[in-house]
Amino acid sequence: MTKAKTHFVCQSCGYQVPKWLGRCPGCQEWNTFVEERVVEEKVPERDLLGFETEAVPTPITEIVGEERGRFQIGIGEFDRVLGGGIVFGSVILVGGDPGIGKSTLLLQVMNRLASKGKRVLYISGEESLQQTKMRADRLGISSEHLFVVSEASLEKILQDIQTNRPSTVVVDSIQTIYSSELRSTPGSISQVREASSRLLYLAKHLSIPIFLIGHVTKEGFIAGPKVLEHMVDTVLYIEGETTHAFRILRAVKNRFGSTNEIGVFEMKDSGLVEVVSPSEFFLSERTESTSGSVVMPSMEGSRPILIELQALVVPTNFGLPRRTAEGVDVNRVSLLVAVMEKRLGIHLNNQDIFLNIAGGMKVEEPAADLGVISAIASNFKDKVVDPEMAVFGEVGLGGEVRGVSQSEVRVKEASRLGFKRCLMPKQNQEKVKGTKGIELIGVRTIQEAMKALF
Ligand code: TYD
Ligand code: MG
DSSP, X not given: OOOOOEEEEETTTXXXXXXXXXXXXXXXXXXXXXXXXXXXXXXXXXXXXXXXXXXXXXXXXXXXXXXXXEEOOSOHHXXXXXXXXXXXXXXXXXXXXXXXXXXXXXXXXXXXXXXXXOOEEEEESSSOHHHHHHHHHHTTOOOTTEEEEEOOBHHHHHHHHHHHOOSEEEEEOGGGOBOXXXXXXXXXXXXXXXXXXXXXXXXXXXXXXXXXXXXXXTTSSBXXXXXXXXXXXXXXXXXXXXXXXXXXXXXXXXXXXXXXXXXXXXXXXXXXXXXXXXXXXXXXXXOTTOTTEEEEEEEETTEEEEEEEEEXXXXXXXXXXXXXXXXXXXXXXHHHHHHHHHHHOOOOTTEEEEEEEGGGOOOOSGGGHHHHHHHHHHHHHTOOOOTTEEEOOEEOTTSBXXXXXXXXXXXXXXXXXXXXXXXXXXXXXXXXOSOTXXXXXXXXXXXXXXXXXX
C-alpha cells in the first residue's frame, strides 16, 4: 500500500511546502507548519463567486456605483462599528479571546433581529442546544424567530441555510466547522479556508449576511485565519480584560465603512449592555481630591473618551527604581520621567513610579504625555490637580508641549462632562473655537504647565 501523499501547510497564512520548515517564508511566523494530506482541490468556476466570466476592463466613469442595502440591528454601538448597519451578503468575522463575550454579543444581536420578525439562524459548533438555551435564558432571550442548531458539519450547515433561508446567520465558531470532503482536522487552515470560502459564496449568492466567530490565540492572531481576514468583508475584534467589565468592539477591516469607529459595552449579569457615554463610565468611580489623579480626553478613532490617569510615586526601598504602567506604554513613561528630571529638575531616580488607567482602558496616543507628567508630578509633590481640569498634549524631549489632533473634539467632550478648565498645547488652544463654559489654558512647555497646575 502506498503512503498517502502529504504536504506541510502554514497554519497562519496557508503557505504550502513539501518538507517541514521551522519558519514560514510567507508570513515569517515560527512553528506554524502542520502536515496535511494532499487533497485534490477543484478549481472553482470563475462565476462561482459571482464574478463575470469574461471580465472586460471598464472605464471607471462607466461603472454604476450601487450602495448595497443595509439594515440596522438596533444596537447603536454595534451598528456604528459596522458603518451604519449590516450590508446584505456581507461576511463579518468577529474575533476575540476566549471568554471575552463573542457568543454572548452575537446571540444578543440575533435576538434583536429576531424580535423584529426576521428569521435568524445561530449555528453552534461549540456548544450544545442546552448550553445555548441556558445562555439565552440568562440574557432574557426568547423569540420564536431565533433558530438554533448545534452542528459542525459544513455540508449540513450549507444545506440548512439553503433550505431555511434565514435573514442572518451566525457560525460559532469557524474553527469548529469541518468539511467531510477534506481529511484534515477541524480548525486546521485547510478546513477553515474551505468552510469560509463556501460560506462566503453562499452569503453572496443568497445575499444574506453571515457572521463568523473566530478565536484569537494567546499570541494575538486569530488561530489560522490570517487567510480569513483577507477573504471576509469586515473584521471586528472584541477587546478588553476578562477582569474588567468593559469591552471595546473595534473594526480592523471594513469594506463597507470606516475602521475608526469603536463600540463600548459593559459585561453585566444580563449580557453586554451598550455604554452610550464611555467618559461617564470611566470617570464614575473617580475620587476627586487625591493627588496623582488627572483626567485626560483621549481619542478612540473619531470618538473622545475621558479617562483617569493615576500615578503613585513612592521612595525606592531597594536597588533600582521600578517603573510600572498599566494601560500606557512603560517605555514612554520612562522617557517622560527622564524629561521631567532634566527639564523640571524633579529627582525621581530614587522613586518607584506606578501608573494606571482607571477601569482598564489602554491609551496609545502621545496626547497622554502631559497627563502622565501631571499625574506623576502631582503625586510626587502630594498636591491635588484641580478636579475640574482636563489635561492633554504631546511632550517632546526638550520639554516642549506639542499640538495634537482633534483638540476641539477633546475640549468639547471635557466641557460636556462639566470640566471647567483644560490644560492643553498653546498651538491647539489658538485653533479651538466655539467652546463656552470651559477655560482653555494653552502652554508651550512643561514648565509652564507646572506653573498652571500647582
Ligand atoms: P462568551 O460569550 O461565552 O465568550 P466567548 O464566546 O467569547 O468565548 O462569554 C463568556 C463570559 O461572559 C463568561 O465568563 C461569563 C460572562 N457572562 C456574563 O458576565 N454575563 C452574561 O450574561 C453572560 C451570558 C456571560
Ligand atoms: Mg463562545
